[in-house]
Amino acid sequence: MDGEAKPLRADAQRNRERVLAAAEMVLARDGTAASMRTIAAEAGVGLGTIYRQFATKEALVEAIVFERARQLIELAEELANAPDPGVTFFEFFSQIVEFSTRKRSLTDALPDPDLAIDKDRSGIEQEMRRVLSALLERAQAAHAVRGDFGIDELLALLLATSLAAEKATWSDEFRERTLGFVFDGIRYRTGD
Amino acid sequence: MDGEAKPLRADAQRNRERVLAAAEMVLARDGTAASMRTIAAEAGVGLGTIYRQFATKEALVEAIVFERARQLIELAEELANAPDPGVTFFEFFSQIVEFSTRKRSLTDALPDPDLAIDKDRSGIEQEMRRVLSALLERAQAAHAVRGDFGIDELLALLLATSLAAEKATWSDEFRERTLGFVFDGIRYRTGD
Amino acid sequence: MDGEAKPLRADAQRNRERVLAAAEMVLARDGTAASMRTIAAEAGVGLGTIYRQFATKEALVEAIVFERARQLIELAEELANAPDPGVTFFEFFSQIVEFSTRKRSLTDALPDPDLAIDKDRSGIEQEMRRVLSALLERAQAAHAVRGDFGIDELLALLLATSLAAEKATWSDEFRERTLGFVFDGIRYRTGD
Amino acid sequence: MDGEAKPLRADAQRNRERVLAAAEMVLARDGTAASMRTIAAEAGVGLGTIYRQFATKEALVEAIVFERARQLIELAEELANAPDPGVTFFEFFSQIVEFSTRKRSLTDALPDPDLAIDKDRSGIEQEMRRVLSALLERAQAAHAVRGDFGIDELLALLLATSLAAEKATWSDEFRERTLGFVFDGIRYRTGD
DNA sequence: TATGAATGAGTATTCATTCAT
DNA sequence: GATGAATGAATACTCATTCAT
Numbered sequence: 020m021d022g023e024a025k026p027l028r029a030d031a032q033r034n035r036e037r038v039l040a041a042a043e044m045v046l047a048r049d050g051t052a053a054s055m056r057t058i059a060a061e062a063g064v065g066l067g068t069i070y071r072q073f074a075t076k077e078a079l080v081e082a083i084v085f086e087r088a089r090q091l092i093e094l095a096e097e098l099a100n101a102p103d104p105g106v107t108f109f110e111f112f113s114q115i116v117e118f119s120t121r122k123r124s125l126t127d128a129l130p131d132p133d134l135a136i137d138k139d140r141s142g143i144e145q146e147m148r149r150v151l152s153a154l155l156e157r158a159q160a161a162h163a164v165r166g167d168f169g170i171d172e173l174l175a176l177l178l179a180t181s182l183a184a185e186k187a188t189w190s191d192e193f194r195e196r197t198l199g200f201v202f203d204g205i206r207y208r209t210g211d
Numbered sequence: 212m213d214g215e216a217k218p219l220r221a222d223a224q225r226n227r228e229r230v231l232a233a234a235e236m237v238l239a240r241d242g243t244a245a246s247m248r249t250i251a252a253e254a255g256v257g258l259g260t261i262y263r264q265f266a267t268k269e270a271l272v273e274a275i276v277f278e279r280a281r282q283l284i285e286l287a288e289e290l291a292n293a294p295d296p297g298v299t300f301f302e303f304f305s306q307i308v309e310f311s312t313r314k315r316s317l318t319d320a321l322p323d324p325d326l327a328i329d330k331d332r333s334g335i336e337q338e339m340r341r342v343l344s345a346l347l348e349r350a351q352a353a354h355a356v357r358g359d360f361g362i363d364e365l366l367a368l369l370l371a372t373s374l375a376a377e378k379a380t381w382s383d384e385f386r387e388r389t390l391g392f393v394f395d396g397i398r399y400r401t402g403d
Numbered sequence: 404m405d406g407e408a409k410p411l412r413a414d415a416q417r418n419r420e421r422v423l424a425a426a427e428m429v430l431a432r433d434g435t436a437a438s439m440r441t442i443a444a445e446a447g448v449g450l451g452t453i454y455r456q457f458a459t460k461e462a463l464v465e466a467i468v469f470e471r472a473r474q475l476i477e478l479a480e481e482l483a484n485a486p487d488p489g490v491t492f493f494e495f496f497s498q499i500v501e502f503s504t505r506k507r508s509l510t511d512a513l514p515d516p517d518l519a520i521d522k523d524r525s526g527i528e529q530e531m532r533r534v535l536s537a538l539l540e541r542a543q544a545a546h547a548v549r550g551d552f553g554i555d556e557l558l559a560l561l562l563a564t565s566l567a568a569e570k571a572t573w574s575d576e577f578r579e580r581t582l583g584f585v586f587d588g589i590r591y592r593t594g595d
Numbered sequence: 596m597d598g599e600a601k602p603l604r605a606d607a608q609r610n611r612e613r614v615l616a617a618a619e620m621v622l623a624r625d626g627t628a629a630s631m632r633t634i635a636a637e638a639g640v641g642l643g644t645i646y647r648q649f650a651t652k653e654a655l656v657e658a659i660v661f662e663r664a665r666q667l668i669e670l671a672e673e674l675a676n677a678p679d680p681g682v683t684f685f686e687f688f689s690q691i692v693e694f695s696t697r698k699r700s701l702t703d704a705l706p707d708p709d710l711a712i713d714k715d716r717s718g719i720e721q722e723m724r725r726v727l728s729a730l731l732e733r734a735q736a737a738h739a740v741r742g743d744f745g746i747d748e749l750l751a752l753l754l755a756t757s758l759a760a761e762k763a764t765w766s767d768e769f770r771e772r773t774l775g776f777v778f779d780g781i782r783y784r785t786g787d
Numbered sequence: 788t789a790t791g792a793a794t795g796a797g798t799a800t801t802c803a804t805t806c807a808t
Numbered sequence: 809g810a811t812g813a814a815t816g817a818a819t820a821c822t823c824a825t826t827c828a829t
Contacts, residue, residue, distance in 0.1 A: 031809085054802060056812095065811035066804085076803065165392075172389045175375055182378065183371035197364045200357075204396025220829075223792060247820060257794040258821085268820065418789090438823060440791095449790035450825085460824065549776075556773045563759035567751055570758065581748045584741075588780025604808075607813060631799060641815040643802085652799065 035072045037062045043083050047122050051080060087122070088143045091115065095150035105163025108154050109202050112177065116198060119181035120189055148174070162207045176201060227264045229254045235275050239314055243272060279314065280335045283307065287342035297355025300346050301394050304369065308390060311373035312381055340366070354399045368393060419456045421446045427467050431506050435464060471506070472527045475499065479534035489547025492538050493586050496561065500582060503565035504573055532558070546591045560585060611648045613638045619659050627656060664719045667691065671726035681739025684730050685778050688753065692774060695757035696765055724750070738783045752777060 041062035045053045055076055059066045073079040094111070101107040148170060155173055158164040180201065184194060233254030237245045247268055251258045265271035286306070293299040340362060347365055350356040372393065376386060425446030429437045439460055443450045457463040478495070485491040532554060539557055542548040564585065568578060617638030621629045631652055635642045649655035670690070677683040724746060731749055734740040756777065760770060 028809090034810090055804085056802075059812090066813095067806085067811055068809085070804070071809075168392060171385070172392060175379065175381070175385070175389045176392070178379065179371040179375035182374040183367055186374065187367065187370065189367070193363070193367070197367045200360060200364060200368070200396040201393055202396065204392040204394065220790095220792070222829075226793080246818075248818090259795070259823085260793055262821065263792065266821095412788095415788090439825085440823075443791090450792095451790055451827085452788085454825070455789080552776060555769070556776060559759055559763065559765070559769070559773050560776070562763065563755035566758040566762065567755035571751065571754065573751070577747070577751070581751050584744060584748060584752070584780040585777055586780065588776040588778065604811095604813070606808075610814080630797075632797090642800085643816070644814055646800070647813065650800095 031072070034062075034064055034068055037064060038069050038072060038079070039083060039086065042079055043086075043122070046080065046083065055079075085143060088147060091118075092143070092146055092150050095147075095154055099150070099153055099157075104154075104157040104161040108158035108164060111154060112202070113195065113198055115177055116180045116184050116189075116194055117191070119185040120194065151177075159207070164205055165207050168205050176205075223264075226254075226256055226260055230256060230261050230264060230271070231275060231278065234271055235314065238272065238275065247271075277335060280339060283310075284335070284338055284342050287339075287346055291342070291345055291349075296346075296349040296353040300350035300356060303346060304394070305387065305390055307369055308372045308376045308381075308386055309383070311377040312386065343369075351399070356397055357399050360397050368397075415456070418446075418448055418452055421448060422453050422456060422463070423467060423470065426463055427470075427506070430464065430467065439463075469527060471502075472531055475502075476527070476530055476534050479531075479538055483534070483537055483541075488538075488541040488545040489591075492542035492548060495538060496586070497579065497582055499561055500564045500568050500573075500578055501575070503569040504578065535561075543591070548589055549591050552589050560589075607648075610638075610640055610644055613640060614645050614648060614655070615659060615662065618655055622656065622659065631655075661719060664723060667694075668719070668722055668726050671723075671730055675726070675729055675733075680730075680733040680737040681783075684734035684740060687730060688778070689771065689774055691753055692756045692760045692765075692770055693767070695761040696770065727753075735783070740781055741783050744781050752781075 038058070042058045045058050045061050049057070055066060055069060058079075059069055062069070069079065073082060094114070098107050098111055151173060152170045155164065155168070155170060159166050159168075180198060183189070189197070230250070234250045237250045237253050241249070247261060248258060250271075251261055254261070261271065265274060287303065290299050290303055343365060344362045347356065347360070347362060351358055351360070372390060375381070381389065422442070426442045429442050429445050433441070439450060439453060442463075443453055446453070453463065457466060478498070482491050482495055535557060536554045539548065539552070539554060543550050543552070564582060567573070573581065614634070618634045621634045621637050625633070631642060631645060634655075635645055638645070645655065649658060671687065674683050674687055727749060728746045731740065731744070731746060735742055735744075756774060759765070765773065
């Protein structure tokens with residue numbers, strides 16, 4: 020839909036990936052305050068090499084967020100036709116939160132209704148809304164999730180629990196227990 | 212060993228408050244990356260004036276967090292004997308989240324199990340746990356909240372929803388709707 | 404010859420002395436990098452009180468140097484008619500150096516031929532030259548010090564050994580031993 | 596574990612030298628209170644350029660001191676086998692003092708028994724003691740210097756006269772005359 | 788008159804970004 | 809293309825000095 024115009028030379032592509040991997044690791048460890056120099060060192064490339072691929076630090080961070088969003092979308096798409104829509108929905112929710120525990124700043128990948136929405140960002144966010152809506156609707160059709168629970172509320176609660184998990188590093192056990200209460204509030208019940 | 216020793220000269224007190232107010236505003240807007248100079252300018256005082264009251268930037272931020280935590284605790288204490296424990300509990304939860312919508316970084320006031328806990332911080336966090344536990348237990352005794360919902364889960368969900376509300380600036384209407392689902396998962400139901 | 408015009412109120416005089424004493428102590432300990440606030444705290448007075456007596460930090464430092472110079476001069480004058488001019492001369496030399504070991508920056512009290520010489524400074528320096536010359540000449544007249552050793556060389560060697568003693572904090576024993584060599588070079592010898 | 600690892604790019608090397616030269620000059624003029632900005636301006640480079648070569652101001656100052664110490668050592672080593680040990684010894688002493696007249700703060704290169712001694716510093720100071728001891732012992736063996744004059748006293752008097760020469764900027768003529776008296780005190784005499 | 792609160796220029800240092808090698 | 813040296817704006821913090829209380 021944009022960008023990736025020329026298919027990058029092989030070595031350039033390899034460098035791009037090394038930088039992304041290093042940046043992901045360093046940012047996860049040090050937060051966005053991490054310096055470009057640190058990232059370059061971790062990637063084993065020169066500073067200039069990063070700037071060849073990413074115009075600014077902001078662009079690099081965005082690329083990572085973008086990448087993560089793509090992974091989420093991919094995962095959601097794989098699950099689009101999974102056998103049990105209800106179980107699938109809740110497991111997917113849980114998985115996203117677990118992801119956040121491990122990778123700091125993943126939450127930036129979730130649509131932020133506030134931020135100035137540039138083209139690229141908007142595109143992927145739309146896509147995320149789309150795939151999440153699909154999972155949600157299937158779960159509702161299967162009478163596993165309440166019908167009055169909308170996509171905006173889903174995004175809000177995903178963001179909420181992911182942020183908290185990220186900030187406080189929830190244990191697996193604690194995550195499941197806490198999410199359990201949220202899920203109980205969302206779950207379809209006879210009489211709704 | 213605490214502080215509040217001498218009762219500050221009138222002008223010093225006024226400046227202290229101006230600095231705190233300005234810092235709260237600027238930090239809410241720009242995050243903790245905001246510069247001391249910006250805060251001083253916003254407060255209409257010289258840089259040195261800030262440093263007279265707060266030894267470091269960190270101390271200033273902590274003072275704000277501390278102040279907010281104290282407000283929360285005060286509110287919770289006022290509600291400790293309110294007539295309807297169930298309604299009180301859920302309204303309190305909602306109010307905290309609403310607070311976050313207006314004042315960014317309030318969430319720092321909620322206990323963060325992770326961070327190195329210095330004495331002062333630890334004190335206020337213990338207090339917050341205590342008052343929140345009291346509200347929770349009263350609501351549980353009144354069969355308004357599930358008995359298996361603990362203080363840690365409460366803190367986690369408060370943090371979660373506050374962070375999200377803060378990040379995305381939820382409207383009143385959206386907040387009530389979204390929290391409604393969470394509350395439904397927490398609420399006591401016959402058969403538990 | 405100047406300054407001390409009005410004879411200062413009793414309390415003002417007391418404050419002046421407290422400040423001087425504190426400043427001497429603090430400057431000796433921390434060097435001239437010591438802050439005015441530290442000095443005020445040590446003296447147990449407010450910052451303003453220091454500035455009432457000394458227009459600038461520089462003026463305060465100068466006052467101390469001045470004070471020390473006056474002490475040296477006084478000592479030299481007391482010795483002007485001491486019984487053994489030779490012993491007196493060398494003991495005086497040694498005492499000045501010992502002084503430097505204890506009080507940092509005393510060396511500033513010794514005439515510095517370089518510096519822009521303001522009126523006050525010049526006055527006391529002239530005086531110091533005068534009293535030192537007197538001691539020296541008496542020692543030479545008594546055939547205790549070589550006749551070709553002049554006042555400029557005396558000042559230079561006093562400054563030299565004082566600076567070194569100050570910088571390296573010589574022990575009593577080391578000072579006497581080291582000065583011994585210098586004295587041997589100055590001492591009158593048959594055949595001169 | 597030492598340093599001189601990679602042989603610096605040509606431009607980096609040139610800048611390093613420009614910085615060192617500028618720092619030497621500025622520090623000589625303004626003392627160690629001189630600001631990094633002033634040094635950068637004098638060197639005609641950006642502030643960051645200094646910090647690329649020297650991690651802190653302290654490191655820069657140390658580098659200069661180190662450099663000077665190395666020059667002294669080199670000079671001393673060249674003289675280690677000079678024909679007349681006595682003349683050599685006194686000329687070397689005089690040369691060091693003359694050096695100080697031109698380059699302020701050289702005296703920092705002389706071992707300071709006081710200061711916290713870090714590894715590098717300690718290394719070079721040991722070396723300086725060693726080469727000076729060698730010169731001294733040769734002069735003593737040649738009956739040019741008194742046998743009871745030790746390396747510590749030598750270092751003390753070198754420091755003393757260098758500091759004074761630095762502070763007061765002695766003329767060539769005055770230096771020779773004044774040092775003459777010191778030398779006379781050190782010199783070997785029949786009857787010792 | 789004494790106090791210490793307020794001021795803001797000045798300091799060392801960091802870091803995103805540019806550009807010569 | 810890749811490297812990393814150079815740049816300088818920006819940051820937290822200090823301190824001599826002034827001035828309201």
